[in-house]
Amino acid sequence: MASIYDYSVPATDGTEVKLADYKGKVMVIVNTATGCGFTPHYEPLEKMYENYHEQGLEIIDVPCNQFAGQTPGTDEEIHEFCTLKYNTQFPQMKKSDVNGENELPLYTYLKSQKGFEGFGKGPKALMMSGLLKTIDKDYKNNPNIKWNSTKFVVDREGNVVARFEPTADMKNLEECVKSLL
Secondary structure: OOOHHHOEEEEOOOOEEEHHHHOOOEEEEEEEOOOOOOHHHHHHHHHHHHHHHHHOEEEEEEEOOOOOOOOOOOHHHHHHHHHHHHOOOOOEEOOOEOOOOOEOHHHHHHHHHOOOOOOOOOHHHHHHHHHHHHHOOOHHHOOOOOOOOOEEEEOOOOOEEEEEOOOOOHHHHHHHHHHHO
Protein backbone atom coordinates (compact mmCIF):
# COMPACT_ATOMS: atom_id res chain seq x y z
CA MET A 1 0.00 0.00 0.00
CA ALA A 2 1.28 3.46 -0.90
CA SER A 3 2.51 5.89 1.68
CA ILE A 4 2.99 9.67 1.56
CA TYR A 5 6.70 8.93 1.62
CA ASP A 6 6.50 7.23 -1.79
CA TYR A 7 5.80 10.59 -3.45
CA SER A 8 7.84 13.55 -4.52
CA VAL A 9 7.07 17.06 -5.75
CA PRO A 10 8.92 18.93 -8.49
CA ALA A 11 10.99 21.83 -7.19
CA THR A 12 11.34 25.04 -9.17
CA ASP A 13 14.85 24.00 -10.27
CA GLY A 14 13.50 20.80 -11.84
CA THR A 15 14.73 18.43 -9.13
CA GLU A 16 12.33 16.20 -7.21
CA VAL A 17 11.71 16.87 -3.52
CA LYS A 18 11.15 13.47 -1.92
CA LEU A 19 8.58 13.50 0.86
CA ALA A 20 10.56 10.66 2.45
CA ASP A 21 13.05 13.39 3.38
CA TYR A 22 10.35 14.71 5.74
CA LYS A 23 9.85 11.48 7.69
CA GLY A 24 9.17 12.28 11.32
CA LYS A 25 7.94 15.79 10.49
CA VAL A 26 4.44 17.26 10.50
CA MET A 27 3.63 18.51 6.99
CA VAL A 28 1.11 21.00 5.67
CA ILE A 29 0.75 20.55 1.91
CA VAL A 30 -1.10 23.45 0.28
CA ASN A 31 -1.98 24.49 -3.26
CA THR A 32 -1.57 28.25 -3.53
CA ALA A 33 -2.30 31.18 -5.81
CA THR A 34 -0.92 34.70 -5.97
CA GLY A 35 -4.05 36.48 -7.19
CA CYS A 36 -6.84 34.92 -5.13
CA GLY A 37 -9.03 36.07 -2.25
CA PHE A 38 -7.30 33.36 -0.22
CA THR A 39 -3.75 34.54 -1.09
CA PRO A 40 -3.52 36.27 2.33
CA HIS A 41 -3.36 32.74 3.84
CA TYR A 42 0.36 33.05 3.12
CA GLU A 43 0.63 35.31 6.17
CA PRO A 44 -0.64 32.84 8.83
CA LEU A 45 1.16 29.99 7.05
CA GLU A 46 4.45 31.86 7.30
CA LYS A 47 3.78 32.71 10.95
CA MET A 48 3.12 29.01 11.67
CA TYR A 49 6.32 28.08 9.84
CA GLU A 50 8.32 30.57 11.89
CA ASN A 51 6.71 29.42 15.17
CA TYR A 52 6.81 25.64 14.65
CA HIS A 53 9.49 24.80 12.08
CA GLU A 54 12.06 24.12 14.82
CA GLN A 55 9.56 21.71 16.42
CA GLY A 56 9.19 19.74 13.19
CA LEU A 57 6.69 21.56 10.94
CA GLU A 58 7.27 21.61 7.19
CA ILE A 59 5.05 23.52 4.76
CA ILE A 60 5.04 22.38 1.16
CA ASP A 61 3.69 25.10 -1.12
CA VAL A 62 2.45 23.91 -4.52
CA PRO A 63 1.44 26.91 -6.66
CA CYS A 64 -1.41 26.01 -8.99
CA ASN A 65 -3.08 27.90 -11.84
CA GLN A 66 -6.13 25.64 -12.23
CA PHE A 67 -8.63 27.86 -10.43
CA ALA A 68 -9.72 30.90 -12.46
CA GLY A 69 -6.12 31.40 -13.69
CA GLN A 70 -5.16 33.06 -10.41
CA THR A 71 -1.48 32.06 -10.57
CA PRO A 72 -0.43 33.28 -14.01
CA GLY A 73 3.25 34.00 -13.33
CA THR A 74 6.39 31.97 -13.76
CA ASP A 75 7.84 30.04 -10.81
CA GLU A 76 10.33 32.88 -10.34
CA GLU A 77 7.60 35.55 -10.37
CA ILE A 78 5.50 33.57 -7.89
CA HIS A 79 8.48 33.14 -5.56
CA GLU A 80 9.35 36.84 -5.79
CA PHE A 81 5.74 37.84 -5.01
CA CYS A 82 5.56 35.55 -1.97
CA THR A 83 8.92 36.51 -0.51
CA LEU A 84 8.43 40.26 -1.05
CA LYS A 85 4.78 40.49 0.01
CA TYR A 86 4.61 37.78 2.71
CA ASN A 87 8.28 37.10 3.61
CA THR A 88 7.73 33.40 3.01
CA GLN A 89 10.60 31.16 4.00
CA PHE A 90 9.04 27.72 3.48
CA PRO A 91 9.87 25.84 0.28
CA GLN A 92 7.86 26.64 -2.80
CA MET A 93 7.54 23.97 -5.45
CA LYS A 94 7.09 24.16 -9.20
CA LYS A 95 3.67 25.35 -10.37
CA SER A 96 1.66 22.15 -10.89
CA ASP A 97 -1.83 20.74 -11.42
CA VAL A 98 -3.73 19.29 -8.45
CA ASN A 99 -6.73 17.97 -10.44
CA GLY A 100 -7.18 16.27 -13.79
CA GLU A 101 -5.08 14.17 -16.10
CA ASN A 102 -1.85 16.09 -15.35
CA GLU A 103 -2.29 16.28 -11.57
CA LEU A 104 0.66 15.47 -9.38
CA PRO A 105 0.48 11.84 -8.23
CA LEU A 106 0.88 13.22 -4.69
CA TYR A 107 -2.50 14.94 -5.06
CA THR A 108 -4.14 11.76 -6.33
CA TYR A 109 -2.93 10.14 -3.12
CA LEU A 110 -3.92 13.03 -0.82
CA LYS A 111 -7.45 13.14 -2.25
CA SER A 112 -7.77 9.35 -1.80
CA GLN A 113 -6.88 9.79 1.88
CA LYS A 114 -9.08 12.81 2.67
CA GLY A 115 -12.01 13.64 0.44
CA PHE A 116 -14.09 16.79 0.35
CA GLU A 117 -16.24 17.20 3.46
CA GLY A 118 -17.78 20.62 2.77
CA PHE A 119 -16.94 24.28 3.12
CA GLY A 120 -18.38 24.71 6.59
CA LYS A 121 -20.58 27.67 7.48
CA GLY A 122 -20.42 31.42 6.98
CA PRO A 123 -20.28 33.89 4.10
CA LYS A 124 -17.11 32.48 2.48
CA ALA A 125 -18.56 28.95 2.61
CA LEU A 126 -21.79 30.13 0.94
CA MET A 127 -19.80 32.02 -1.70
CA MET A 128 -17.64 28.97 -2.48
CA SER A 129 -20.66 26.64 -2.63
CA GLY A 130 -22.38 29.00 -5.05
CA LEU A 131 -19.29 29.30 -7.22
CA LEU A 132 -18.62 25.56 -7.28
CA LYS A 133 -22.21 24.76 -8.31
CA THR A 134 -21.58 26.73 -11.51
CA ILE A 135 -18.32 24.88 -12.21
CA ASP A 136 -19.16 21.32 -11.12
CA LYS A 137 -22.74 20.47 -10.18
CA ASP A 138 -21.49 17.27 -8.50
CA TYR A 139 -18.66 19.00 -6.56
CA LYS A 140 -19.92 17.74 -3.18
CA ASN A 141 -19.53 14.11 -4.24
CA ASN A 142 -15.96 14.00 -5.55
CA PRO A 143 -12.64 14.41 -3.75
CA ASN A 144 -11.18 16.96 -6.19
CA ILE A 145 -9.47 20.06 -4.90
CA LYS A 146 -12.16 22.74 -5.09
CA TRP A 147 -10.06 25.92 -5.02
CA ASN A 148 -6.78 27.54 -4.09
CA SER A 149 -5.47 27.19 -0.54
CA THR A 150 -6.72 23.68 0.23
CA LYS A 151 -4.48 22.30 2.96
CA PHE A 152 -3.65 18.71 3.88
CA VAL A 153 -2.05 17.93 7.23
CA VAL A 154 0.24 14.91 7.57
CA ASP A 155 1.35 13.63 10.99
CA ARG A 156 4.85 12.50 11.97
CA GLU A 157 4.01 8.90 10.96
CA GLY A 158 2.98 9.92 7.43
CA ASN A 159 -0.79 9.69 7.93
CA VAL A 160 -2.96 12.28 6.16
CA VAL A 161 -4.98 13.35 9.21
CA ALA A 162 -6.90 16.40 8.02
CA ARG A 163 -8.02 18.40 5.02
CA PHE A 164 -8.82 22.08 5.41
CA GLU A 165 -10.77 23.78 2.66
CA PRO A 166 -9.85 27.40 1.87
CA THR A 167 -12.89 28.58 3.87
CA ALA A 168 -11.63 26.93 7.09
CA ASP A 169 -10.45 29.18 9.89
CA MET A 170 -6.65 29.29 9.84
CA LYS A 171 -6.70 29.09 13.67
CA ASN A 172 -8.21 25.60 13.32
CA LEU A 173 -5.36 24.59 11.03
CA GLU A 174 -2.84 25.90 13.56
CA GLU A 175 -4.54 24.01 16.41
CA CYS A 176 -4.40 20.80 14.37
CA VAL A 177 -0.69 21.31 13.63
CA LYS A 178 0.14 22.12 17.25
CA SER A 179 -1.63 18.97 18.43
CA LEU A 180 0.67 16.88 16.22
CA LEU A 181 4.01 18.48 17.12
